[in-house]
Amino acid sequence: MSADAEGTPTAAAAAMVAARPPRRPAEELLRAAGLQVLGPCAALSQRPGLMEASPLLEDFTREEADVLGEAMLRVRARPGQLLIGEDDPSDWMLLLLAGTVDVGKRRLDATEQRPSPGQAERVAVLRAGAVLGEMSMLDGEPRYASVWALGEVEVGVLTRQAVARLVAEHPAVGAKLLVKLTQLLAQRLRNTSNQLLRLLQQPPQADGGVAAGGRMRNMP
Numbered sequence: 001m002s003a004d005a006e007g008t009p010t011a012a013a014a015a016m017v018a019a020r021p022p023r024r025p026a027e028e029l030l031r032a033a034g035l036q037v038l039g040p041c042a043a044l045s046q047r048p049g050l051m052e053a054s055p056l057l058e059d060f061t062r063e064e065a066d067v068l069g070e071a072m073l074r075v076r077a078r079p080g081q082l083l084i085g086e087d088d089p090s091d092w093m094l095l096l097l098a099g100t101v102d103v104g105k106r107r108l109d110a111t112e113q114r115p116s117p118g119q120a121e122r123v124a125v126l127r128a129g130a131v132l133g134e135m136s137m138l139d140g141e142p143r144y145a146s147v148w149a150l151g152e153v154e155v156g157v158l159t160r161q162a163v164a165r166l167v168a169e170h171p172a173v174g175a176k177l178l179v180k181l182t183q184l185l186a187q188r189l190r191n192t193s194n195q196l197l198r199l200l201q202q203p204p205q206a207d208g209g210v211a212a213g214g215r216m217r218n219m220p
C-alpha cells in the first residue's frame with residue numbers, strides 16, 4: 001500500500017489540513033493586491049543564510065528545503081506594499097526570503113479599515129527567515145495584524161492546499177513542516193502568556209487599570 005493510500009495516517013493528515021474549503025486562489029489574491037508573483041521558490045536551500053536564519057528551516061536538510069520551496073510561490077513586494085491585511089480572511093502563510101517587513105496592529109481609535117504603517121501600532125520588525133501568518137493558514141481565521149514591506153521584499157507563500165499536497169506526496173517533508181509549525185505556534189503562545197503575566201503583575205493605576213509598559217504581541 002502506498003504512503004498516501006486512502007485510510008493511511010498520511011492521507012488522514014492531508015485531509016485534515018485541507019478540511020476547510022479553499023478561498024480564492026492565493027495567486028489571484030496576491031496579483032490583485034499588486035504583488036509580483038514569480039513562480040515557485042526553486043532552490044530554496046541556495047539562498048545565502050536562509051537555512052541558518054529561519055526557525056522553520058533549521059531542522060530541514062537542503063533537499064527537504066528544496067521540496068518545500070517548490071510548494072511555495074515566490075512573491076516580490078515594493079517598499080510600502082501591503083503583504084497581509086489585518087482582519088483579511090486568507091489561508092496562506094509567508095516565509096520571509098529577503099528584506100524587512102513591518103508588522104502593525106490597527107489602533108483602537110483608528111477610523112480606516114486598513115491603516116497605513118504610520119496609523120498602526122508597531123508590533124514587530126522582521127527580517128529574512130521569519131514566518132508570518134501560519135495560524136491563519138491553518139485555521140482560516142482573519143489576520144491578527146498587517147504586514148508591510150519596509151524595502152524591496154521577497155517572500156515564499158505557502159497555502160493550506162500546498163501543505164496538504166506535501167503531506168500526501170512527500171510525507172517526511174510534510175510531517176516535519178507540521179511539527180515545526182506546531183513548535184512555532186507553541187513558542188508564540190508561551191511568549192504571549194509571559195507578556196500577559198508581566199502585564200498582570202504590574203501595579204494598578206489610580207483609575208484601576210494596569211500601568212503602561214508593553215503590548216501583547218503575536219504574528220498575523
